[in-house]
Amino acid sequence: MPLNSPWRADFPGILALAAEGQTYLDSAATAQKPQAMLDSLLGYYASGAANVHRAQHLPGERATRAFEATREKAARWLNAASSEEIVFTRGSTESLNLLAYGLEHLFQAGDEIAISALEHHANLLPWQQLALRRGLKLVVLPLDELGDIDLAQAATLIGPRTRLLAVSQLSNVLGRWQPVSELLALARAHGALCVIDGAQGAVHGRHDLQALGADFYVCSGHKLYGPDGVGLLHGRREALAQLQPWQFGGEMVLQADYHEARFRPAPLGFEAGTPPISAVIALGATLDYLASLDDTAAAAHEAALHRELLAGLATPEGIRLLGAPQLALASFTVDGVHGADLAHLLTEQGIAVRSGHHCAMPLMKRLGLPGAIRVSFGLYNDGEDLQHFFAALDKALELLR
Ligand SMILES: Cc1ncc(COP(=O)(O)O)c(C=O)c1O
Incomplete structure:
Protein backbone atom coordinates (compact mmCIF):
# COMPACT_ATOMS: atom_id res chain seq x y z
CA MET A 1 0.00 0.00 0.00
CA PRO A 2 1.53 3.35 -0.94
CA LEU A 3 1.59 5.67 2.01
CA ASN A 4 -0.35 8.73 0.86
CA SER A 5 -0.99 11.84 2.89
CA PRO A 6 -4.59 13.06 2.66
CA TRP A 7 -3.36 16.49 3.85
CA ARG A 8 -0.56 17.02 1.33
CA ALA A 9 -2.68 19.16 -0.99
CA ASP A 10 -3.41 21.57 1.90
CA PHE A 11 0.28 22.58 2.03
CA PRO A 12 1.31 24.60 -1.04
CA GLY A 13 4.92 24.77 0.17
CA ILE A 14 5.46 21.01 0.05
CA LEU A 15 3.93 20.88 -3.45
CA ALA A 16 6.09 23.77 -4.65
CA LEU A 17 9.24 22.15 -3.30
CA ALA A 18 8.31 18.82 -4.89
CA ALA A 19 7.75 20.57 -8.24
CA GLU A 20 11.28 21.94 -7.88
CA GLY A 21 12.60 18.43 -7.29
CA GLN A 22 13.07 18.92 -3.54
CA THR A 23 12.02 16.30 -1.03
CA TYR A 24 11.47 18.12 2.24
CA LEU A 25 12.30 15.96 5.25
CA ASP A 26 13.29 18.65 7.75
CA SER A 27 10.03 19.47 9.50
CA ALA A 28 11.58 19.20 12.97
CA ALA A 29 13.52 22.36 12.01
CA THR A 30 10.48 24.12 10.57
CA ALA A 31 7.23 22.88 9.06
CA GLN A 32 5.48 23.78 5.81
CA LYS A 33 2.30 25.80 6.17
CA PRO A 34 -1.33 25.02 5.36
CA GLN A 35 -3.20 27.24 2.86
CA ALA A 36 -5.49 28.34 5.72
CA MET A 37 -2.51 29.92 7.47
CA SER A 292 -10.34 20.23 11.94
CA LEU A 293 -8.13 17.19 11.24
CA ASP A 294 -8.87 13.67 12.36
CA ASP A 295 -6.33 13.26 15.22
CA THR A 296 -6.42 9.49 15.06
CA ALA A 297 -5.77 9.44 11.31
CA ALA A 298 -2.94 11.97 11.69
CA ALA A 299 -1.27 9.90 14.44
CA ALA A 300 -1.67 6.70 12.38
CA HIS A 301 -0.12 8.38 9.33
CA GLU A 302 2.85 9.65 11.34
CA ALA A 303 3.32 6.22 12.90
CA ALA A 304 3.20 4.47 9.51
CA LEU A 305 5.75 6.90 8.05
CA HIS A 306 8.01 6.36 11.02
CA ARG A 307 7.83 2.56 10.72
CA GLU A 308 8.74 2.86 7.04
CA LEU A 309 11.62 5.21 7.84
CA LEU A 310 13.07 2.85 10.45
CA ALA A 311 12.60 -0.18 8.17
CA GLY A 312 14.39 1.62 5.33
CA LEU A 313 17.26 2.69 7.58
CA ALA A 314 17.70 -0.89 8.79
CA THR A 315 18.66 -2.10 5.30
CA PRO A 316 21.93 -0.40 4.29
CA GLU A 317 24.95 -1.72 6.12
CA GLY A 318 26.68 0.36 8.78
CA ILE A 319 23.82 2.68 9.70
CA ARG A 320 23.74 3.54 13.39
CA LEU A 321 20.63 5.16 14.80
CA LEU A 322 21.02 7.57 17.68
CA GLY A 323 18.97 5.99 20.48
CA ALA A 324 15.71 4.27 19.63
CA PRO A 325 13.47 6.93 17.99
CA GLN A 326 9.74 6.52 18.62
CA LEU A 327 8.22 9.03 16.23
CA ALA A 328 8.58 11.96 13.86
CA LEU A 329 12.28 11.63 13.16
CA ALA A 330 15.41 9.51 13.16
CA SER A 331 19.02 10.64 13.47
CA PHE A 332 21.83 8.44 12.25
CA THR A 333 25.48 8.11 11.34
CA VAL A 334 27.07 5.68 8.89
CA ASP A 335 30.21 3.71 9.78
CA GLY A 336 33.20 4.86 7.78
CA VAL A 337 31.32 7.70 6.12
CA HIS A 338 31.83 11.35 6.93
CA GLY A 339 28.48 12.95 7.77
CA ALA A 340 29.28 16.14 5.84
CA ASP A 341 30.06 14.14 2.67
CA LEU A 342 26.83 12.20 2.96
CA ALA A 343 24.83 15.36 3.65
CA HIS A 344 26.39 16.98 0.58
CA LEU A 345 25.46 14.08 -1.70
CA LEU A 346 21.90 13.99 -0.34
CA THR A 347 21.55 17.73 -0.90
CA GLU A 348 22.81 17.34 -4.46
CA GLN A 349 20.00 14.87 -5.06
CA GLY A 350 17.34 17.25 -3.76
CA ILE A 351 16.90 15.65 -0.34
CA ALA A 352 16.33 18.29 2.34
CA VAL A 353 17.45 16.68 5.59
CA ARG A 354 19.43 18.24 8.42
CA SER A 355 22.99 17.37 9.31
CA GLY A 356 25.24 18.52 12.13
CA HIS A 357 24.77 18.94 15.87
CA HIS A 358 21.05 19.88 15.77
CA CYS A 359 21.58 22.65 18.34
CA ALA A 360 22.46 20.02 20.93
CA MET A 361 26.27 20.18 20.92
CA PRO A 362 26.75 18.82 24.45
CA LEU A 363 24.59 15.79 23.60
CA MET A 364 26.66 15.09 20.49
CA LYS A 365 29.85 15.36 22.55
CA ARG A 366 28.40 12.97 25.11
CA LEU A 367 27.55 10.50 22.33
CA GLY A 368 31.09 10.95 20.98
CA LEU A 369 29.83 12.12 17.58
CA PRO A 370 30.79 15.16 15.53
CA GLY A 371 27.21 15.24 14.22
CA ALA A 372 24.45 13.17 12.64
CA ILE A 373 21.97 13.25 9.78
CA ARG A 374 18.38 13.79 10.86
CA VAL A 375 15.33 12.85 8.76
CA SER A 376 12.10 14.34 10.09
CA PHE A 377 8.64 14.64 8.63
CA GLY A 378 5.28 16.34 8.89
CA LEU A 379 1.67 15.45 8.11
CA TYR A 380 2.18 16.22 4.42
CA ASN A 381 5.01 13.76 3.79
CA ASP A 382 4.21 10.49 2.08
CA GLY A 383 5.77 7.16 1.22
CA GLU A 384 7.14 8.55 -2.02
CA ASP A 385 9.17 11.15 -0.10
CA LEU A 386 10.76 8.34 1.88
CA GLN A 387 11.43 6.33 -1.29
CA HIS A 388 13.25 9.37 -2.77
CA PHE A 389 15.32 9.58 0.38
CA PHE A 390 16.20 5.86 0.42
CA ALA A 391 17.16 5.90 -3.28
CA ALA A 392 19.36 8.96 -2.74
CA LEU A 393 20.91 7.40 0.37
CA ASP A 394 21.77 4.18 -1.53
CA LYS A 395 23.35 6.17 -4.34
CA ALA A 396 25.33 8.36 -1.95
CA LEU A 397 26.63 5.37 0.01
CA GLU A 398 27.63 3.60 -3.20
CA LEU A 399 29.72 6.62 -4.13
CA LEU A 400 31.25 7.04 -0.68
CA ARG A 401 32.24 3.42 0.04
C1 LIG B 1 13.49 20.74 21.50
C2 LIG B 1 13.62 22.14 21.00
N1 LIG B 1 13.60 23.16 21.87
C3 LIG B 1 13.68 24.44 21.49
C4 LIG B 1 13.82 24.77 20.16
C5 LIG B 1 13.93 26.21 19.78
O1 LIG B 1 12.83 26.61 19.03
P1 LIG B 1 12.81 28.03 18.30
O2 LIG B 1 14.03 28.07 17.44
O3 LIG B 1 11.54 28.01 17.52
O4 LIG B 1 12.84 29.07 19.35
C6 LIG B 1 13.87 23.76 19.21
C7 LIG B 1 14.07 24.06 17.79
O5 LIG B 1 14.59 23.26 17.03
C8 LIG B 1 13.75 22.41 19.64
O6 LIG B 1 13.79 21.40 18.77
Whole structure:
Protein backbone atom coordinates (compact mmCIF):
# COMPACT_ATOMS: atom_id res chain seq x y z
CA MET A 1 0.00 0.00 0.00
CA PRO A 2 1.53 3.35 -0.94
CA LEU A 3 1.59 5.67 2.01
CA ASN A 4 -0.35 8.73 0.86
CA SER A 5 -0.99 11.84 2.89
CA PRO A 6 -4.59 13.06 2.66
CA TRP A 7 -3.36 16.49 3.85
CA ARG A 8 -0.56 17.02 1.33
CA ALA A 9 -2.68 19.16 -0.99
CA ASP A 10 -3.41 21.57 1.90
CA PHE A 11 0.28 22.58 2.03
CA PRO A 12 1.31 24.60 -1.04
CA GLY A 13 4.92 24.77 0.17
CA ILE A 14 5.46 21.01 0.05
CA LEU A 15 3.93 20.88 -3.45
CA ALA A 16 6.09 23.77 -4.65
CA LEU A 17 9.24 22.15 -3.30
CA ALA A 18 8.31 18.82 -4.89
CA ALA A 19 7.75 20.57 -8.24
CA GLU A 20 11.28 21.94 -7.88
CA GLY A 21 12.60 18.43 -7.29
CA GLN A 22 13.07 18.92 -3.54
CA THR A 23 12.02 16.30 -1.03
CA TYR A 24 11.47 18.12 2.24
CA LEU A 25 12.30 15.96 5.25
CA ASP A 26 13.29 18.65 7.75
CA SER A 27 10.03 19.47 9.50
CA ALA A 28 11.58 19.20 12.97
CA ALA A 29 13.52 22.36 12.01
CA THR A 30 10.48 24.12 10.57
CA ALA A 31 7.23 22.88 9.06
CA GLN A 32 5.48 23.78 5.81
CA LYS A 33 2.30 25.80 6.17
CA PRO A 34 -1.33 25.02 5.36
CA GLN A 35 -3.20 27.24 2.86
CA ALA A 36 -5.49 28.34 5.72
CA MET A 37 -2.51 29.92 7.47
CA LEU A 38 -1.36 31.69 4.28
CA ASP A 39 -4.90 33.01 3.65
CA SER A 40 -5.07 34.37 7.17
CA LEU A 41 -1.69 36.11 6.91
CA LEU A 42 -2.57 37.75 3.62
CA GLY A 43 -6.14 38.45 4.77
CA TYR A 44 -4.95 40.40 7.79
CA TYR A 45 -2.68 42.66 5.73
CA ALA A 46 -5.06 42.94 2.75
CA SER A 47 -7.97 44.03 4.91
CA GLY A 48 -5.96 46.74 6.70
CA ALA A 49 -3.24 46.35 9.34
CA ALA A 50 -3.60 47.97 12.75
CA ASN A 51 -1.89 47.80 16.11
CA VAL A 52 -3.46 45.87 18.97
CA HIS A 53 -4.56 46.83 22.50
CA ARG A 54 -4.10 50.54 21.97
CA ALA A 55 -6.44 51.98 19.35
CA GLN A 56 -10.17 52.58 19.71
CA HIS A 57 -10.69 52.75 15.92
CA LEU A 58 -12.33 49.99 13.90
CA PRO A 59 -9.19 48.44 12.34
CA GLY A 60 -7.48 48.44 15.74
CA GLU A 61 -10.47 46.86 17.42
CA ARG A 62 -10.71 44.25 14.66
CA ALA A 63 -7.01 43.35 14.93
CA THR A 64 -7.24 43.12 18.74
CA ARG A 65 -10.24 40.83 18.51
CA ALA A 66 -8.50 38.50 16.04
CA PHE A 67 -5.30 38.59 18.11
CA GLU A 68 -7.10 37.75 21.34
CA ALA A 69 -9.10 35.03 19.56
CA THR A 70 -5.80 33.20 18.99
CA ARG A 71 -5.13 33.32 22.72
CA GLU A 72 -8.45 31.57 23.28
CA LYS A 73 -7.70 29.01 20.56
CA ALA A 74 -4.24 28.30 21.97
CA ALA A 75 -5.73 27.83 25.44
CA ARG A 76 -8.28 25.38 24.01
CA TRP A 77 -5.63 23.60 21.93
CA LEU A 78 -3.46 23.00 24.99
CA ASN A 79 -6.33 22.67 27.46
CA ALA A 80 -5.01 25.53 29.59
CA ALA A 81 -7.18 26.57 32.51
CA SER A 82 -7.60 30.07 31.06
CA SER A 83 -6.49 32.11 28.03
CA GLU A 84 -4.84 34.48 30.51
CA GLU A 85 -2.25 31.77 31.04
CA ILE A 86 -1.09 32.10 27.41
CA VAL A 87 1.69 34.62 26.71
CA PHE A 88 2.75 35.32 23.12
CA THR A 89 6.50 35.38 22.53
CA ARG A 90 8.69 35.12 19.44
CA GLY A 91 9.24 31.38 19.92
CA SER A 92 10.40 28.68 22.31
CA THR A 93 13.84 30.25 22.64
CA GLU A 94 12.40 33.59 23.65
CA SER A 95 9.93 31.94 26.04
CA LEU A 96 12.79 30.14 27.81
CA ASN A 97 14.90 33.31 27.99
CA LEU A 98 11.90 35.15 29.42
CA LEU A 99 11.66 32.48 32.12
CA ALA A 100 15.37 32.53 32.92
CA TYR A 101 15.30 36.31 33.39
CA GLY A 102 11.82 36.59 34.86
CA LEU A 103 12.45 33.95 37.55
CA GLU A 104 16.00 35.06 38.36
CA HIS A 105 14.92 36.88 41.52
CA LEU A 106 13.82 33.53 43.05
CA PHE A 107 17.33 32.03 43.05
CA GLN A 108 20.12 32.24 45.60
CA ALA A 109 23.74 31.13 45.29
CA GLY A 110 24.00 27.38 45.77
CA ASP A 111 20.49 26.62 44.43
CA GLU A 112 20.31 23.97 41.73
CA ILE A 113 18.67 23.87 38.31
CA ALA A 114 18.18 20.41 36.78
CA ILE A 115 18.15 19.98 33.00
CA SER A 116 18.87 16.84 30.97
CA ALA A 117 21.74 15.74 28.77
CA LEU A 118 19.59 15.92 25.63
CA GLU A 119 18.44 19.53 25.80
CA HIS A 120 18.36 21.78 22.77
CA HIS A 121 20.57 24.84 23.27
CA ALA A 122 17.36 26.85 23.79
CA ASN A 123 16.65 24.92 26.98
CA LEU A 124 20.27 24.81 28.11
CA LEU A 125 21.92 28.18 27.52
CA PRO A 126 19.36 30.42 29.28
CA TRP A 127 19.67 28.25 32.44
CA GLN A 128 23.44 27.92 32.12
CA GLN A 129 23.78 31.69 31.88
CA LEU A 130 21.39 32.21 34.79
CA ALA A 131 23.50 29.77 36.83
CA LEU A 132 26.64 31.75 35.96
CA ARG A 133 25.00 35.07 36.86
CA ARG A 134 23.70 33.85 40.22
CA GLY A 135 26.26 31.25 41.34
CA LEU A 136 23.86 28.33 40.90
CA LYS A 137 24.65 24.71 40.12
CA LEU A 138 23.41 23.30 36.82
CA VAL A 139 22.71 19.59 37.31
CA VAL A 140 22.60 17.52 34.11
CA LEU A 141 20.34 14.46 34.26
CA PRO A 142 21.89 11.56 32.31
CA LEU A 143 20.20 9.41 29.66
CA ASP A 144 19.74 5.66 29.39
CA GLU A 145 20.82 3.74 26.28
CA LEU A 146 17.45 4.23 24.52
CA GLY A 147 17.75 7.99 24.81
CA ASP A 148 15.44 8.65 27.74
CA ILE A 149 16.23 10.66 30.83
CA ASP A 150 17.25 8.02 33.38
CA LEU A 151 14.63 8.15 36.13
CA ALA A 152 16.64 6.20 38.71
CA GLN A 153 19.54 8.61 38.38
CA ALA A 154 17.18 11.59 38.24
CA ALA A 155 15.73 10.48 41.59
CA THR A 156 19.18 10.78 43.17
CA LEU A 157 20.05 14.08 41.46
CA ILE A 158 16.80 15.98 42.05
CA GLY A 159 16.74 16.97 45.70
CA PRO A 160 16.07 19.67 48.27
CA ARG A 161 18.44 22.13 46.56
CA THR A 162 16.64 21.79 43.22
CA ARG A 163 14.74 25.02 42.62
CA LEU A 164 13.81 24.37 38.99
CA LEU A 165 13.61 21.49 36.53
CA ALA A 166 13.61 22.22 32.77
CA VAL A 167 13.34 19.32 30.32
CA SER A 168 12.22 18.56 26.78
CA GLN A 169 8.98 16.73 26.18
CA LEU A 170 10.21 15.17 22.92
CA SER A 171 13.87 15.16 21.90
CA ASN A 172 14.69 16.90 18.61
CA VAL A 173 17.65 14.53 18.10
CA LEU A 174 16.55 11.23 19.61
CA GLY A 175 12.82 11.38 18.77
CA ARG A 176 11.67 9.96 22.09
CA TRP A 177 8.94 11.10 24.47
CA GLN A 178 10.61 11.87 27.74
CA PRO A 179 9.17 10.69 31.08
CA VAL A 180 8.05 14.18 31.98
CA SER A 181 5.23 13.21 34.36
CA GLU A 182 7.60 11.14 36.49
CA LEU A 183 10.22 13.90 36.44
CA LEU A 184 7.63 16.50 37.40
CA ALA A 185 6.59 14.35 40.36
CA LEU A 186 10.22 14.12 41.53
CA ALA A 187 10.74 17.87 41.19
CA ARG A 188 7.43 18.80 42.79
CA ALA A 189 8.20 16.63 45.81
CA HIS A 190 11.03 19.09 46.49
CA GLY A 191 8.98 22.19 45.70
CA ALA A 192 10.88 22.94 42.49
CA LEU A 193 9.37 24.87 39.57
CA CYS A 194 8.89 22.75 36.43
CA VAL A 195 9.42 23.93 32.84
CA ILE A 196 8.64 21.75 29.82
CA ASP A 197 10.16 22.52 26.43
CA GLY A 198 7.35 21.47 24.09
CA ALA A 199 8.94 22.80 20.88
CA GLN A 200 8.87 19.30 19.34
CA GLY A 201 6.25 17.65 21.53
CA ALA A 202 3.50 20.18 20.78
CA VAL A 203 3.61 19.19 17.11
CA HIS A 204 2.64 15.58 17.66
CA GLY A 205 -0.77 14.88 19.13
CA ARG A 206 -2.79 16.97 21.54
CA HIS A 207 -1.48 17.72 25.01
CA ASP A 208 -3.48 18.48 28.10
CA LEU A 209 -1.52 21.04 30.09
CA GLN A 210 -3.85 20.87 33.06
CA ALA A 211 -3.27 17.12 33.28
CA LEU A 212 0.48 17.55 32.73
CA GLY A 213 0.64 20.03 35.60
CA ALA A 214 3.95 21.74 34.74
CA ASP A 215 4.39 25.31 35.89
CA PHE A 216 5.48 26.47 32.44
CA TYR A 217 5.27 24.99 28.93
CA VAL A 218 6.78 26.55 25.79
CA CYS A 219 6.38 25.93 22.06
CA SER A 220 6.97 27.61 18.68
CA GLY A 221 4.44 28.50 15.97
CA HIS A 222 6.68 27.64 13.05
CA LYS A 223 7.16 24.00 14.02
CA LEU A 224 3.42 23.63 14.56
CA TYR A 225 2.65 24.42 10.87
CA GLY A 226 2.18 28.08 11.80
CA PRO A 227 4.14 31.25 11.05
CA ASP A 228 7.61 31.99 12.36
CA GLY A 229 8.23 34.87 14.73
CA VAL A 230 5.58 33.71 17.20
CA GLY A 231 5.62 31.26 20.07
CA LEU A 232 3.77 30.51 23.24
CA LEU A 233 4.61 30.52 26.89
CA HIS A 234 2.00 28.83 29.01
CA GLY A 235 2.22 29.42 32.72
CA ARG A 236 -0.08 28.26 35.48
CA ARG A 237 -1.67 31.32 37.05
CA GLU A 238 0.28 30.87 40.32
CA ALA A 239 3.53 30.34 38.42
CA LEU A 240 3.02 33.42 36.23
CA ALA A 241 2.45 35.45 39.38
CA GLN A 242 6.07 34.69 40.37
CA LEU A 243 7.46 35.84 37.02
CA GLN A 244 8.83 39.36 36.70
CA PRO A 245 8.73 41.28 33.41
CA TRP A 246 11.98 41.17 31.46
CA GLN A 247 11.28 43.50 28.55
CA PHE A 248 9.77 46.90 29.07
CA GLY A 249 7.80 49.29 26.89
CA GLY A 250 4.47 49.72 25.14
CA GLU A 251 1.23 48.46 26.57
CA MET A 252 2.77 46.19 29.22
CA VAL A 253 2.75 49.15 31.59
CA LEU A 254 -0.11 49.98 33.93
CA GLN A 255 1.16 53.30 35.23
CA ALA A 256 4.34 55.08 34.13
CA ASP A 257 6.09 58.06 35.64
CA TYR A 258 9.55 59.41 34.86
CA HIS A 259 11.14 57.60 37.77
CA GLU A 260 8.95 54.59 38.38
CA ALA A 261 6.32 52.39 36.77
CA ARG A 262 3.89 49.62 37.55
CA PHE A 263 3.25 46.76 35.16
CA ARG A 264 0.32 44.71 34.00
CA PRO A 265 -0.06 41.12 35.14
CA ALA A 266 0.14 38.24 32.65
CA PRO A 267 -0.36 37.91 29.83
CA LEU A 268 0.03 41.51 28.61
CA GLY A 269 2.73 42.33 31.15
CA PHE A 270 5.04 39.98 29.27
CA GLU A 271 4.23 41.25 25.79
CA ALA A 272 6.25 44.46 25.57
CA GLY A 273 6.15 46.52 22.39
CA THR A 274 4.18 45.72 19.25
CA PRO A 275 3.72 41.96 19.17
CA PRO A 276 3.89 39.85 15.97
CA ILE A 277 0.25 40.67 15.16
CA SER A 278 -0.09 39.00 11.76
CA ALA A 279 1.74 35.89 12.97
CA VAL A 280 -0.45 35.55 16.05
CA ILE A 281 -3.61 35.88 13.97
CA ALA A 282 -2.30 33.37 11.40
CA LEU A 283 -1.34 30.98 14.20
CA GLY A 284 -5.01 31.07 15.18
CA ALA A 285 -5.98 30.01 11.64
CA THR A 286 -3.37 27.23 11.81
CA LEU A 287 -4.84 25.94 15.07
CA ASP A 288 -8.32 25.99 13.48
CA TYR A 289 -6.94 23.95 10.60
CA LEU A 290 -5.22 21.46 12.93
CA ALA A 291 -8.35 21.18 15.07
CA SER A 292 -10.34 20.23 11.94
CA LEU A 293 -8.13 17.19 11.24
CA ASP A 294 -8.87 13.67 12.36
CA ASP A 295 -6.33 13.26 15.22
CA THR A 296 -6.42 9.49 15.06
CA ALA A 297 -5.77 9.44 11.31
CA ALA A 298 -2.94 11.97 11.69
CA ALA A 299 -1.27 9.90 14.44
CA ALA A 300 -1.67 6.70 12.38
CA HIS A 301 -0.12 8.38 9.33
CA GLU A 302 2.85 9.65 11.34
CA ALA A 303 3.32 6.22 12.90
CA ALA A 304 3.20 4.47 9.51
CA LEU A 305 5.75 6.90 8.05
CA HIS A 306 8.01 6.36 11.02
CA ARG A 307 7.83 2.56 10.72
CA GLU A 308 8.74 2.86 7.04
CA LEU A 309 11.62 5.21 7.84
CA LEU A 310 13.07 2.85 10.45
CA ALA A 311 12.60 -0.18 8.17
CA GLY A 312 14.39 1.62 5.33
CA LEU A 313 17.26 2.69 7.58
CA ALA A 314 17.70 -0.89 8.79
CA THR A 315 18.66 -2.10 5.30
CA PRO A 316 21.93 -0.40 4.29
CA GLU A 317 24.95 -1.72 6.12
CA GLY A 318 26.68 0.36 8.78
CA ILE A 319 23.82 2.68 9.70
CA ARG A 320 23.74 3.54 13.39
CA LEU A 321 20.63 5.16 14.80
CA LEU A 322 21.02 7.57 17.68
CA GLY A 323 18.97 5.99 20.48
CA ALA A 324 15.71 4.27 19.63
CA PRO A 325 13.47 6.93 17.99
CA GLN A 326 9.74 6.52 18.62
CA LEU A 327 8.22 9.03 16.23
CA ALA A 328 8.58 11.96 13.86
CA LEU A 329 12.28 11.63 13.16
CA ALA A 330 15.41 9.51 13.16
CA SER A 331 19.02 10.64 13.47
CA PHE A 332 21.83 8.44 12.25
CA THR A 333 25.48 8.11 11.34
CA VAL A 334 27.07 5.68 8.89
CA ASP A 335 30.21 3.71 9.78
CA GLY A 336 33.20 4.86 7.78
CA VAL A 337 31.32 7.70 6.12
CA HIS A 338 31.83 11.35 6.93
CA GLY A 339 28.48 12.95 7.77
CA ALA A 340 29.28 16.14 5.84
CA ASP A 341 30.06 14.14 2.67
CA LEU A 342 26.83 12.20 2.96
CA ALA A 343 24.83 15.36 3.65
CA HIS A 344 26.39 16.98 0.58
CA LEU A 345 25.46 14.08 -1.70
CA LEU A 346 21.90 13.99 -0.34
CA THR A 347 21.55 17.73 -0.90
CA GLU A 348 22.81 17.34 -4.46
CA GLN A 349 20.00 14.87 -5.06
CA GLY A 350 17.34 17.25 -3.76
CA ILE A 351 16.90 15.65 -0.34
CA ALA A 352 16.33 18.29 2.34
CA VAL A 353 17.45 16.68 5.59
CA ARG A 354 19.43 18.24 8.42
CA SER A 355 22.99 17.37 9.31
CA GLY A 356 25.24 18.52 12.13
CA HIS A 357 24.77 18.94 15.87
CA HIS A 358 21.05 19.88 15.77
CA CYS A 359 21.58 22.65 18.34
CA ALA A 360 22.46 20.02 20.93
CA MET A 361 26.27 20.18 20.92
CA PRO A 362 26.75 18.82 24.45
CA LEU A 363 24.59 15.79 23.60
CA MET A 364 26.66 15.09 20.49
CA LYS A 365 29.85 15.36 22.55
CA ARG A 366 28.40 12.97 25.11
CA LEU A 367 27.55 10.50 22.33
CA GLY A 368 31.09 10.95 20.98
CA LEU A 369 29.83 12.12 17.58
CA PRO A 370 30.79 15.16 15.53
CA GLY A 371 27.21 15.24 14.22
CA ALA A 372 24.45 13.17 12.64
CA ILE A 373 21.97 13.25 9.78
CA ARG A 374 18.38 13.79 10.86
CA VAL A 375 15.33 12.85 8.76
CA SER A 376 12.10 14.34 10.09
CA PHE A 377 8.64 14.64 8.63
CA GLY A 378 5.28 16.34 8.89
CA LEU A 379 1.67 15.45 8.11
CA TYR A 380 2.18 16.22 4.42
CA ASN A 381 5.01 13.76 3.79
CA ASP A 382 4.21 10.49 2.08
CA GLY A 383 5.77 7.16 1.22
CA GLU A 384 7.14 8.55 -2.02
CA ASP A 385 9.17 11.15 -0.10
CA LEU A 386 10.76 8.34 1.88
CA GLN A 387 11.43 6.33 -1.29
CA HIS A 388 13.25 9.37 -2.77
CA PHE A 389 15.32 9.58 0.38
CA PHE A 390 16.20 5.86 0.42
CA ALA A 391 17.16 5.90 -3.28
CA ALA A 392 19.36 8.96 -2.74
CA LEU A 393 20.91 7.40 0.37
CA ASP A 394 21.77 4.18 -1.53
CA LYS A 395 23.35 6.17 -4.34
CA ALA A 396 25.33 8.36 -1.95
CA LEU A 397 26.63 5.37 0.01
CA GLU A 398 27.63 3.60 -3.20
CA LEU A 399 29.72 6.62 -4.13
CA LEU A 400 31.25 7.04 -0.68
CA ARG A 401 32.24 3.42 0.04
C1 LIG B 1 13.49 20.74 21.50
C2 LIG B 1 13.62 22.14 21.00
N1 LIG B 1 13.60 23.16 21.87
C3 LIG B 1 13.68 24.44 21.49
C4 LIG B 1 13.82 24.77 20.16
C5 LIG B 1 13.93 26.21 19.78
O1 LIG B 1 12.83 26.61 19.03
P1 LIG B 1 12.81 28.03 18.30
O2 LIG B 1 14.03 28.07 17.44
O3 LIG B 1 11.54 28.01 17.52
O4 LIG B 1 12.84 29.07 19.35
C6 LIG B 1 13.87 23.76 19.21
C7 LIG B 1 14.07 24.06 17.79
O5 LIG B 1 14.59 23.26 17.03
C8 LIG B 1 13.75 22.41 19.64
O6 LIG B 1 13.79 21.40 18.77
